[in-house]
Amino acid sequence: MTETLHQFVEHYGLMAVFLGCLAEGETVAILGGFFAHQHVFALWQTLLAVFAGAFAGDTAFFALGRSFAQTGLVRRISRKPGFDRARQLVTDHPNIYVLSNRYIYGMRILGGVVAGLSGIATARFLVLNAISAAVWATLFCGFGYLFGLGAEQIVGRALLHHERLLVAFAIGVIVMAAAIAIARHLLGREKAREHRAG
Template sequence: MTDAIHHLIEQYGLIAVFLGCVAEGESAAILGGFFAHQHVFILWQAFLAAALGAFIGDTFFFTLGRSFADHPSVLRLKARPGFSHAYRLVSSHPNIFVLSNRYIYGMRLVGGIAAGFADITVTRFVILNAISSLVWAALFSTVGYVFGLGAERIVGQALARHERLLIALAIGLIVAILAWLVARSVARKERVKDARET
């Protein structure tokens, strides 16, 4: 069973890191770094998959906001909590917003849409998004790699391969739960703020 899981991660792990980073994927980037430490794949591969996923994800949402503003799906995203706040930020501080938006969990999706609605050129967005994606991927892949090193030192060299995989999956689950709780808290605060403003 664990050999089959290990084989699947070797075969499709980088694709999973890429797809996870297209969405709100800190946990995917961290797991990529962790598996790189476990020699399932090479660190630069995990970094590249995370950076490409992050870049393509944000560019996709920017394009939706810019070119498909009247589409029902975009209008639903525009109605989500946090959009009005994201739009104000990107309108007043476009460079800072594009560089930092992906670090605010729960704002990345609406932030990309808001950037598409804002008065920011495509070239400017692409350059800033590329810089932000590279820094973000390096940061979270390194966190995963360093955590793997720390876990190995704490638990010792006696860990079997399948135990490492289970630890990595547990880390991913913990990060995802913490990120969900933070996103829920931010969304609640945004709803309260939007209600006060209207």
């Protein structure tokens, strides 16, 4: 069973990394870095897949806001907590907003749509988005690579196939739990701010 899973990761893992990074993707990027350390993927291929997914995802959300502002989907997104604050931020500090938006868990989709609805030029967004995606890919793949290095230091040898999968599962659980806790905290703060403003 573990051998089959490992072969699946080897054959389809980079495509999964690309697809996983289209939306939030932090967990997937970290897992990609971990498997790159384990020589399941080449590091440069992992970085490229993470970068391409992050760049393509945010560009698609930007295009959604720019070209489909009147659709029901964009209207629903515009009613989410934090939308008005994000719109104010992109208006006041467009460069900083585009460069930093992807680092706030739960804001990638909302943030890209807000940028599309703003007056920021498409070429400017694409350049800033590429810079941000490159830094993000390096950072989160680097975290995963360090996880792999740490796991080998603890075990004292190269990880076996089933150990790789167990460590990957543990990384996923830890990162998802942390992300959910942070997202709940930020959402609670935003709701409290809107309540005070209302």
